Amino acid sequence: MSHVLGLELRREAPPLLGPLLSSFPLPAGSWPSQILRSNHGSPSPCLLGAPRKAVGEMNILAPVRRDRVLAELPQCLRKEAALHVHRDFNPRVTCACQEHRTGTVGFKISKVIVVGDLSVGKTCLINRFCKDTFDKNYKATIGVDFEMERFEVLGVPFSLQLWDTAGQERFKCIASTYYRGAQAIIIVFNLNDVASLEHTKQWLADALKENDPSSVLLFLVGSKKDLSTPAQYMLMEKDALKVAQEMKAEYWAVSSLTGENVREFFFRVAALTFEANVLAELEKSGARRIGDVVRINSDDSNLYLTANKKKPTCCP
Numbered sequence: 001m002s003h004v005l006g007l008e009l010r011r012e013a014p015p016l017l018g019p020l021l022s023s024f025p026l027p028a029g030s031w032p033s034q035i036l037r038s039n040h041g042s043p044s045p046c047l048l049g050a051p052r053k054a055v056g057e058m059n060i061l062a063p064v065r066r067d068r069v070l071a072e073l074p075q076c077l078r079k080e081a082a083l084h085v086h087r088d089f090n091p092r093v094t095c096a097c098q099e100h101r102t103g104t105v106g107f108k109i110s111k112v113i114v115v116g117d118l119s120v121g122k123t124c125l126i127n128r129f130c131k132d133t134f135d136k137n138y139k140a141t142i143g144v145d146f147e148m149e150r151f152e153v154l155g156v157p158f159s160l161q162l163w164d165t166a167g168q169e170r171f172k173c174i175a176s177t178y179y180r181g182a183q184a185i186i187i188v189f190n191l192n193d194v195a196s197l198e199h200t201k202q203w204l205a206d207a208l209k210e211n212d213p214s215s216v217l218l219f220l221v222g223s224k225k226d227l228s229t230p231a232q233y234m235l236m237e238k239d240a241l242k243v244a245q246e247m248k249a250e251y252w253a254v255s256s257l258t259g260e261n262v263r264e265f266f267f268r269v270a271a272l273t274f275e276a277n278v279l280a281e282l283e284k285s286g287a288r289r290i291g292d293v294v295r296i297n298s299d300d301s302n303l304y305l306t307a308n309k310k311k312p313t314c315c316p
């Protein structure tokens with residue numbers, strides 16, 4: 001155990017999770033073990049002794065919920081700012097799943113970090129998807145929190161660990177120590193606050209310092225859509241699409257209050273992370289054919305991450 005700025009951290013995963021987490025990167029072996037929140041946007045010392053949410057409590061081995069099963073590729077929101085616009089999963093991925101050649105995918109936890117200004121709605125977004133709840137009162141995240149969400153993609157079990165980070169400047173140093181090893185970065189801004197959109201570039205730069213920009217998947221998410229009129233939304237969307245294109249991120253607009261696009265968005269994150277993971281496994285295992293290259297940062301204006309469109313040899 002150790003204490004970082006008053007937060008108690010467990011240094012080892014429980015034995016049961018050891019093999020599952022062996023490939024899961026964490027800074028210095030640390031695990032956050034509790035959610036610390038205040039009721040008015042500031043830390044409350046009385047909460048420091050609150051019951052801990054241990055890693056062992058994560059619902060990692062429970063059966064996959066029926067509504068977390070993905071048989072088809074969920075589509076992007078806007079073709080102008082999408083990671084790719086293919087209608088279906090990469091055929092090599094579909095084929096590998098049918099033939100049970102997905103390597104460690106299915107036993108691996110993919111790390112997704114959620115960053116953005118304070119109060120943009122990161123925690124509410126995660127809670128809407130994972131718990132189907134919405135809290136209208138602002139409770140600042142202190143440091144980091146996480147939720148585990150299990151999926152079944154093309155018949156293969158797949159888990160996302162969603163890391164909810166603090167947007168408040170004073171907690172940023174704690175949160176940033178958890179950026180490392182992300183497979184996807186979700187940068188959230190408030191659709192009703194243009195400054196929060198401008199700040200997304202800095203959030204991305206900070207998150208990329210700890211990650212490999214060539215392999216991480218980026219999502220730019222506008223929150224609180226329910227608070228914009230259609231006209232206001234259209235104006236903001238124009239700017240947001242531009243920023244997303246510059247970042248090579250996939251653009252989404254959501255409301256955690258109404259639930260609009262929340263499920264669709266996280267399904268898309270799960271599907272694209274899964275697809276990238278299986279392709280990486282195939283590459284590692286040597287199944288990849290010479291010349292069948294995954295291009296990152298493609299010149300194709302719509303496709304930031306795209307695979308060679310030639311038919312694979314393993315499928316008809």
Ligand SMILES: Nc1nc2c(ncn2[C@@H]2O[C@H](COP(=O)(O)OP(=O)(O)OP(=O)(O)O)[C@@H](O)[C@H]2O)c(=O)[nH]1
Binds near residue numbers: 118123226
């Ligand atoms: N109307 C509306 N309010 C929202 C929505 N999402 C979040 N909020 C409100 O915005 C406030 C901040 O939400 P949080 O999710 O706590 O924000 P956060 O980004 O996690 O903030 P930090 O933890 O400080 O970084 C809360 O009062 C929420 O109720 C939304 O979709 N619509």
Ligand SMILES: [Mg+2]
Binds near residue numbers: 122140
């Ligand atoms: Mg929060």
